[in-house]
Amino acid sequence: MTNRLIVITGATGTGKTTVSDYLKEKYKIVPVITHTTRPPRFNEENGVDYYFENDQSFEDNHYLERVKYSNYQYGSSYEGLRKAWKVNPIASIVLDTQGAITYAEKLTNEVEIWFLKVSDERVLRERLIHRGDKIESIDRRMQSSEYRRDLVLPEQLQQTAQVIPSESWSQTKKQVDLLVGKLQEQLV
Ligand SMILES: Nc1ncnc2c1ncn2[C@@H]1O[C@H](COP(=O)(O)OP(=O)(O)OP(=O)(O)O)[C@@H](O)[C@H]1O
């Protein structure tokens, strides 16, 4: 059976991690754990949500791709992907749009790109407040060039990405269930 990687991308607060958690819980689709120098949020655990690194330890890993997002480093490895594929031929990964483009180029037919879309930026801000992010960190993030860039599906992904409206969870979940069903059919 061929392996597949669902790349979940989109702007901050669109629900990428929520979708990844749902895929894990409902379909046993294993998330690839990536590395970051960002400090953990109150409910995040090292080795589960991320491998939390300092500036020095971040450099000790070999990355398939790495990016800077709102002043912190993020990176993902082939090793993480192989680990996830050992458990399930369908894995998922949460990436900014730059990372999504890199995966689309490097893994071509093995990736499915899902771009989550919320039209009203005020909704995104409210979600981050509700998540418990500090106002300073929300402001810094929403003023970053990465934030603005990730609001729009990049040209390089327009032919291949599935755009998933993410205004409400029931709407998102319905679309996700549909896409997983199609993917499972392709892989039997
Ligand atoms: N479809 C949705 N409808 C309503 N609320 C949602 C939806 N998806 C996520 N949320 C809520 O919005 C907040 C942000 O979601 P999540 O952390 O999954 O976003 P994200 O895209 O992973 O953000 P980031 O890129 O900042 O990590 C969470 O509190 C989550 O419960």
Ligand SMILES: Nc1nc2c(ncn2[C@@H]2O[C@H](COP(=O)(O)O)[C@@H](O)[C@H]2O)c(=O)[nH]1
């Ligand atoms: N290109 C990559 N993007 C990544 C990676 N790990 C996470 N991310 C993306 O970074 C931002 C910020 O994440 P947050 O957890 O601090 O909110 C978000 O868009 C993630 O999707 C990675 O290894 N490579």
